Amino acid sequence: MSAVATPTGLPEPAAKLAQLRAIEESGWGRPFRLFQPHNVAFWVYVLGVGAGGVTMLRYFGGQAGFYAPALASGVVLFGVYLVPWILLLRRHNRYTAQPAGLLATGLVWGGAAAAFWIALPANTSLLEIWTKVGGTAFAQDWAAGLTAPVNEEFGKALGLVLLIGLAPQLVRSAYDGFIIGAFIGLGFEVTEDVLYVLNGAVQAYGTNQIGGALQIFLVRGASGIVSHALFSAMFCAGLMWVLGRAPGERRIGRGVLTMLAAMVFHFAWDDMAGLGGNLGVLLAVLPFAIGVVELAALFYVLRHAAQRERVWMHDLLTPEVHAGSLEPPLLDAVSGLRKDRKAYRRQLHSRSRARHRIEAAQDLARELAQAGGAETRRVTHARAELVRLHRS
Numbered sequence: 001m002s003a004v005a006t007p008t009g010l011p012e013p014a015a016k017l018a019q020l021r022a023i024e025e026s027g028w029g030r031p032f033r034l035f036q037p038h039n040v041a042f043w044v045y046v047l048g049v050g051a052g053g054v055t056m057l058r059y060f061g062g063q064a065g066f067y068a069p070a071l072a073s074g075v076v077l078f079g080v081y082l083v084p085w086i087l088l089l090r091r092h093n094r095y096t097a098q099p100a101g102l103l104a105t106g107l108v109w110g111g112a113a114a115a116f117w118i119a120l121p122a123n124t125s126l127l128e129i130w131t132k133v134g135g136t137a138f139a140q141d142w143a144a145g146l147t148a149p150v151n152e153e154f155g156k157a158l159g160l161v162l163l164i165g166l167a168p169q170l171v172r173s174a175y176d177g178f179i180i181g182a183f184i185g186l187g188f189e190v191t192e193d194v195l196y197v198l199n200g201a202v203q204a205y206g207t208n209q210i211g212g213a214l215q216i217f218l219v220r221g222a223s224g225i226v227s228h229a230l231f232s233a234m235f236c237a238g239l240m241w242v243l244g245r246a247p248g249e250r251r252i253g254r255g256v257l258t259m260l261a262a263m264v265f266h267f268a269w270d271d272m273a274g275l276g277g278n279l280g281v282l283l284a285v286l287p288f289a290i291g292v293v294e295l296a297a298l299f300y301v302l303r304h305a306a307q308r309e310r311v312w313m314h315d316l317l318t319p320e321v322h323a324g325s326l327e328p329p330l331l332d333a334v335s336g337l338r339k340d341r342k343a344y345r346r347q348l349h350s351r352s353r354a355r356h357r358i359e360a361a362q363d364l365a366r367e368l369a370q371a372g373g374a375e376t377r378r379v380t381h382a383r384a385e386l387v388r389l390h391r392s
Contacts, residue, residue, distance in 0.1 A: 015318045020373045022315035027169035028096035029369035041165025048113030055116040067201045073213035074197030078190045095309035103183045109159035110187030118155035145271030149263040156232045159184045174240040174305035181236025185228035193220045226291045235262035237305045246308045310335045334361045360386040
């Protein structure tokens with residue numbers, strides 16, 4: 001007897017095998033454990049975060065007395081700044097989602113190790129070298145862009161490499177690199193911004209510390225949309241394409257170009273004054289022009305990085321279509337692009353109903369992944385909730 005065909009065109013046994021393969025390849029549902037004393041990646045991580053944390057405490061603690069208002073304002077303002085960023089990145093962590101602990105580990109690496117263990121001493125030394133080589137005027141215009149894109153991007157990406165060593169089954173696709181890279185860059189960005197607040201107070205000799213902190217918060221917060229989180233998301237997605245850890249995803253040329261693009265964007269942002277020259281109008285327009293190009297490149301990378309993840313999500317939920325608990329349009333919405341979700345909302349004539357059903361399907365996918373494709377009480381409950389929403 002031939003196998004019964006599913007609405008997606010796959011025979012039922014083949015659909016189940018594809019589901020199990022998707023769970024295995026993606027690593028979704030596996031727990032993350034940081035403490036691994038027999039893993040060298042753990043000790044490198046501890047060294048980097050520990051040394052970075054000590055440097056951070058020394059740098060901030062040495063000036064915390066007189067400049068306490070500025071430092072406290074910076075910590076509070078950019079601590080609050082973290083919240084919408086984390087919510088945004090959590091929303092984009094929608095396919096085979098990474099555990100919160102793993103993402104927090106990346107955030108800490110960016111904020112402590114990449115910023116204070118690698119970038120701060122490297123930048124200080126290299127900026128002095130560029131000053132000696134090209135003179136003060138050359139260093140003022142070009143040294144930052146010739147220094148930071150190299151040591152900062154590779155320093156942040158080292159955190160991704162360590163997470164691969166700590167969780168090789170979880171960090172598989174370019175999309176994983178994109179999301180983890182964004183969290184690493186966000187950690188770097190926040191601690192760097194607090195450092196800018198403190199340095200600004202020092203340069204102003206401690207006058208108007210809270211007002212100065214607020215001014216830096218507004219400027220750096222606005223520019224943060226196209227800053228380190230973006231650079232690292234692109235760079236780490238490119239690195240994952242080069243490594244090709246997901247089956248069929250190795251794209252060395254695309255990966256190298258993506259990494260170079262992130263470094264070029266970083267260079268352009270740091271050397272805005274040099275690129276604008278003495279033309280005030282160009283200098284005023286340049287940040288917006290570069291920002292538009294960066295965002296266009298970011299969405300291009302995001303779309304292509306998620307291809308493997310969308311296939312995994314589709315394969316994971318396809319057996320549910322055969323079982324009748326998931327209709328094909330909802331499968332397309334959950335595993336597809338923004339246009340697919342918009343089409344599903346139009347079909348239901350209700351944004352809220354569409355959102356609830358998509359979230360319920362994602363919950364079912366997560367439970368299936370954590371159960372390894374088996375039937376458990378949690379899987380049954382998630383499926384029943386999805387069916388209930390479908391009938392309502």
